[in-house]
Amino acid sequence: MPPPESSGPPLIGPLIAQLRLARRWSQPRLAAELCAVSDVPTLGRHEISRWERQLRVPGDFWLGWLAVVLAVPVALLVEAATRTRSLGTAPAVVGARSRSALLALAQRWLLDPGDPSFAAATGWLPPTGPPTGAGAAPPTGVPALPPTGAGEPPPTGVPALPPTGPVDRSAEVVRLAELRRLDDLSGGAELSGIGFSWLRRVARASSEATPVGRRRLLPVLAETAQLCGWLAADAGAPTDALEAYRFGLRAAGAAGDPALAGHLLGSASHLLASVGDPHGALVLARTGYAGCHTVASPRLRALLLHRIALAAALGGRHQPARCALAAAQRAADRVEEGREPPWLYWVDGPELAAMTGRALVVLRRPRRAVALLGVGQGSGRPRSGAVYGGWLARAYLQLGEVEQACAVADDALLDAVRAGSPRAVTQLTAVRRGLAPHRHRQPVRRHLALVAAAGPYLPRPVTGSRPDPTDRTAPPVGNGGADRPGTPARRGPGGRTGSSVRPVGGRPNGGRAARRTDGRAATHSETG
Incomplete structure (x- = not known):
């Protein structure tokens, strides 16, 4: 069964990273090559990093020199940059940089699922999540959970907080299943703090484990991150949710589990669709489907096709939405009970x-x-x-x-x-x-x-959540000063006048990045 439409041309960030890695160049090496050919000595590796993470999009000047240095047609880079800008900016309730970083990571995963950088990144500590659950002030109307001491049972209906000591994979799988079932009955405002505390504990255990032990924990880490993202979104903290999904996608990529990676992207698509970003939602849903449909179970294919259908319908693309709904029905007709992943029991x-x-x-x-x-x-x-x-x-x-x-x-x-x-x-x-x-x-x-x-x-929605960790005010771009008043415009290859480096939203970035949004509004509009 073919996917409903191609996922489109690559985004500019993953494309630059792919071309750079194909030449076995580091980011400083690419920056040095660009400085040498363009006669602009101030471009550094930090700007290359911003491009690859899609915190900014290179303008025409640097696109031309990137084509020269990387030996690719400039039209390929221009098309990728145009598509990246077409995604626009994130809605006011979502951290723009968390969104851009997840879109870029999703494209990297699709282009190279075995990227070794995924394994290295899982040693990072995950996002802290919204300040709910035990030890934090609960939102209005939700009672605080009393501390659970050693040997004391947890409050009725609430799973015990993760104990100290070694992490046992089998026990964590059982605990995770319990928390999923509890999510059917309780809201994310009550449960997200517990979920993120589990995620941090499993992440620490993974970073300290032997290579074999770490490999065994990676699927648990990815699944825990997916559930934490879901709970944070349900609690009204979409930026925390996107950060959890991004962390989980890295863990799923390192574990070599494309099905779970596709599910993470589908969950993130659902979040973006529900906060008024159908374009970003459609990109994530199609990327997840394209990257895992050959190995996904029928139920997962049906779920991802429904993500595509919703995002397409919300974006006014009715014919692709109807095609996705028909494909989802065909996939659902092939479901075999007992052969589906346990994290899809609710579908x-x-x-x-x-x-x-x-x-x-x-x-x-x-x-x-x-x-x-x-x-x-x-x-x-x-x-x-x-x-x-x-x-x-x-x-x-x-x-x-x-x-x-x-x-x-x-x-x-x-x-x-x-x-x-x-x-x-x-x-x-x-x-x-x-x-x-x-x-x-x-x-x-x-x-x-x-x-x-x-x-x-x-x-x-929860209040007082942490700000978007990547959404800081950026310093001026080191582009040789051509964007400052009174400075002559630079010329790219072939004599083209360069344009300023632009962020994902397409606005000229004459010195500072967009201010962060609070990212703390109610989110999902549906349960699946």
Whole structure:
């Protein structure tokens, strides 16, 4: 089964890194070669690093000299730079640099899954995550977890914090499965602190282990990072989530597990789609699918195709979305129970049906969406009930059935209170906007009164999370001063006038990078 459309030309960062490594050059060596041919002595390895991480995009001047030094057609580099700029900037709720770094890493993984730098990077300590869970102040309305001493049982329904001492792989797998099951019932605001403490413990154990022991821990490290990213996103901390996904992708690449790497990229795609970045979401979903579909199980292929369908639909690309939905159905028909990875236990028939219904709502095909979204209602998972209930209410609104939409939204609102998940509230906000033109009707007035009464009990995104660790104000680019007032413009190969180095968003970077965003708003709009 072919993937639904090509993943497109490479992005500029991974392309420069690939061409540099093919010549066995270091970043300082590439900088020196560029300085020699361009007669600009101030370009350093730090600027090469920024290009490869896509914190900035080289302008026409450096693209021309890169083509000369790396012996490739300049059109190839221009196309890659254009595609990178077309991704735009991250939404205000997501750290722009975390997003750009993940997009670049995803392209590197697709171009060279066996990149040895993945193994070296897993020795880094992972992101700290949002300050929730034991030992940190909980968000409003969530009780703090009492400390768990040696030999004392944890609070009811909450898994014990990771013990000190050696990490046992089998025990960590069991603990991870328990935390996944608990995520079905509790919100990320309560669980993300516990998840990140596990991630840091496994990362330390991996960095201190023997080569054989480290190899055994890498899949656990990648899976833990994926779950931490999911929990952080559910807690309303998307920048922490992107950092966890990026760390997990490195671990999955080092472990040689393309299926888990594809799942990480699919999870990150889901996050970007839900915060208003369908273009970035589509790139990540297609990259994940392209990199693992030949080895992925049918259920994973179906899940990634649903990620593609949602991102394409949200971006207004309806034909690719419909093709992806059809391919997802074919993959789901081939699922064999007992042969799927354990971390996909939740992707069952009702979940896949609800994902299809959600995409059909975006495609404005509400009649079929109503039938599919109703399959998963009453599953006993409050977050699923709240999220997909919101989509179902929107489908009824598209059909003009306002009273039925209000009834479904009432049930979804109560599920959102039970779930304790900021993500579960997102769709209900969209439903209220859809109900606004009908606010004079009695069912709508009753629903809005219920919303007001439930307000104090609805979960809110975590506050006080750490800033985007890579989103610092950058120093001026060392480009020879041609971007300063009064300095003559430089000329690239063939006499072209150079342009300034630009960030991913395409704005001229005349001295300082974009200021960081807080990255702390509610995120996901669906459970899968």
